[in-house]
Amino acid sequence: MKTVPVSKPYLLMSDVSPLEGSTIWMRCNLENGTGPIQYVWQYETRSGNISAFAQGNTSVINVNVNRNHTGWYRCVASNNVNSESSNRLWLDTIFGPDIPQIDVTPYSITKRGYSTLERETVSLLCQAQSNPASQYVWFYNNSQVYTGPQLTITKILRMHTGDYACLAQNTYLNTRSKKSISLTVYCEFDL
Numbered sequence: 198m199k200t201v202p203v204s205k206p207y208l209l210m211s212d213v214s215p216l217e218g219s220t221i222w223m224r225c226n227l228e229n230g231t232g233p234i235q236y237v238w239q240y241e242t243r244s245g246n247i248s249a250f251a252q253g254n255t256s257v258i259n260v261n262v263n264r265n266h267t268g269w270y271r272c273v274a275s276n277n278v279n280s281e282s283s284n285r286l287w288l289d290t291i292f293g294p295d296i297p298q299i300d301v302t303p304y305s306i307t308k309r310g311y312s313t314l315e316r317e318t319v320s321l322l323c324q325a326q327s328n329p330a331s332q333y334v335w336f337y338n339n340s341q342v343y344t345g346p347q348l349t350i351t352k353i354l355r356m357h358t359g360d361y362a363c364l365a366q367n368t369y370l371n372t373r374s375k376k377s378i379s380l381t382v383y384c385e386f387d388l
Contacts, residue, residue, distance in 0.1 A: 241269035320349045358381050361378055
């Protein structure tokens with residue numbers, strides 16, 4: 198009996214933009230090919246590194262998705278005649294935002310938080326891991342003062358002493374995360 202070569206497979210996913218923490222299936226579909234057929238599942242990072250993350254004789258696998266699964270996927274089907282690879286399919290994991298990180302420059306650390314001197318230009322940069330990317334809103338003493346990742350105060354004054362909070366929002370998921378810091382502004386003659 199003649200062994201039929203495997204045809205070019207095509208990859209299907211139950212969801213190409215899943216939420217982090219969910220489970221999806223991937224199926225390697227074949228039109229032709231005499232068994233036994235082996236399947237290799239490959240993952241390609243943004244930098245182009247390819248690795249096999251699963252293999253076996255089943256055409257369907259389940260994947261518990263986290264943010265590190267974002268990337269290109271393909272399946273390779275082979276029998277004792279030949280081997281064929283599917284086209285790539287992009288998996289885009291949706292997540293976040295994580296708790297923001299706030300970077301203050303220039304600054305000193307005090308018991309109450311951050312401190313700086315009057316007349317300095319102070320930059321507060323907020324970053325939170327998220328996909329899609331976070332939208333940022335800044336608050337000063339609970340009042341909204343700025344929209345965007347970087348709040349810059351030129352020639353800061355003592356009246357700018359207070360609590361600064363960054364709210365990171367993932368508008369796709371309607372999720373948010375917040376981080377606050379305390380900033381004290383000193384007159385250089387106070388020191």
